[in-house]
Amino acid sequence: MAFPAAGRGRRRVCGSNTACPGAAGDACLVTPGRGNDRYVTERKPPGVSFETWVETQIARAAERGAFENLDGAGHPLPRRNREENAYDWAVAKARREGVDTAAMLPPGLALRRERDELSGRVAHLASEAEVRAVAEDYNARVEAFWRQPQESRWSPVPGLADVEALVSGWRRARPPVLPSPAPEVVEVRAQRRFRRLVARFRRR
Numbered sequence: 001m002a003f004p005a006a007g008r009g010r011r012r013v014c015g016s017n018t019a020c021p022g023a024a025g026d027a028c029l030v031t032p033g034r035g036n037d038r039y040v041t042e043r044k045p046p047g048v049s050f051e052t053w054v055e056t057q058i059a060r061a062a063e064r065g066a067f068e069n070l071d072g073a074g075h076p077l078p079r080r081n082r083e084e085n086a087y088d089w090a091v092a093k094a095r096r097e098g099v100d101t102a103a104m105l106p107p108g109l110a111l112r113r114e115r116d117e118l119s120g121r122v123a124h125l126a127s128e129a130e131v132r133a134v135a136e137d138y139n140a141r142v143e144a145f146w147r148q149p150q151e152s153r154w155s156p157v158p159g160l161a162d163v164e165a166l167v168s169g170w171r172r173a174r175p176p177v178l179p180s181p182a183p184e185v186v187e188v189r190a191q192r193r194f195r196r197l198v199a200r201f202r203r204r
Contacts, residue, residue, distance in 0.1 A: 108156035111142055115161050122170055131170045135163040 044053045061067065084092075094101050102110060118138060122131045139160045146157070 106156065107145060108150075108158055111138075111145060111158035112156060114138060115142075115158060118161055118166060119169055122166055123173055125170070128167055128170065131167050132163055135161045135166050139163070 044050065067073075090104070091101055094104060102113060105113065115138065118135065122134050125131050125134070142158050142160055150157075
């Protein structure tokens with residue numbers, strides 16, 4: 001889509017009958033079916049420096065109120081730790097935005113991290129079959145990862161989970177199951193309690 005020629009003032013380039021929202025001198029690009037809130041300015045006129053042109057666009061945007069009610073308005077920019085690298089900054093930004101940092105890991109590292117967290121993940125499961133199903137599902141995804149071409153020879157390669165070790169750890173973490181008393185023992189104890197109650201009643 002071509003931009004309108006410079007110096008002709010405001011011009012609609014989408015065929016919309018609605019008025020463009022830009023200030024005078026802007027040529028708006030309105031997206032059909034999405035209202036008239038998306039527009040771009042006209043091309044830089046010849047003979048005008050980029051610095052002057054940019055300053056003009058900033059002034060026009062300020063007149064339209066494009067810089068009002070922005071996050072952090074009226075506050076100084078946060079100081080950046082000089083020892084902080086780009087990775088640290090990205091992780092801190094993701095945490096502030098509520099983004100799971102695990103999603104930022106490469107697939108191989110993400111699988112390694114998942115393997116390290118398997119023991120805690122299966123601790124709340126109710127049966128041994130569920131523990132085995134989780135471990136086998138993880139191993140199936142690792143084997144599928146092995147069959148895929150890797151981006152680099154240095155890409156991290158995850159290992160398989162030890163299913164039997166996970167099951168053994170799950171068993172040790174669960175409380176021991178006490179055997180239920182035999183029916184005869186329960187009946188004898190009930191008879192003894194009944195006799196004691198009868199003896200106390202007679203003494204009164």
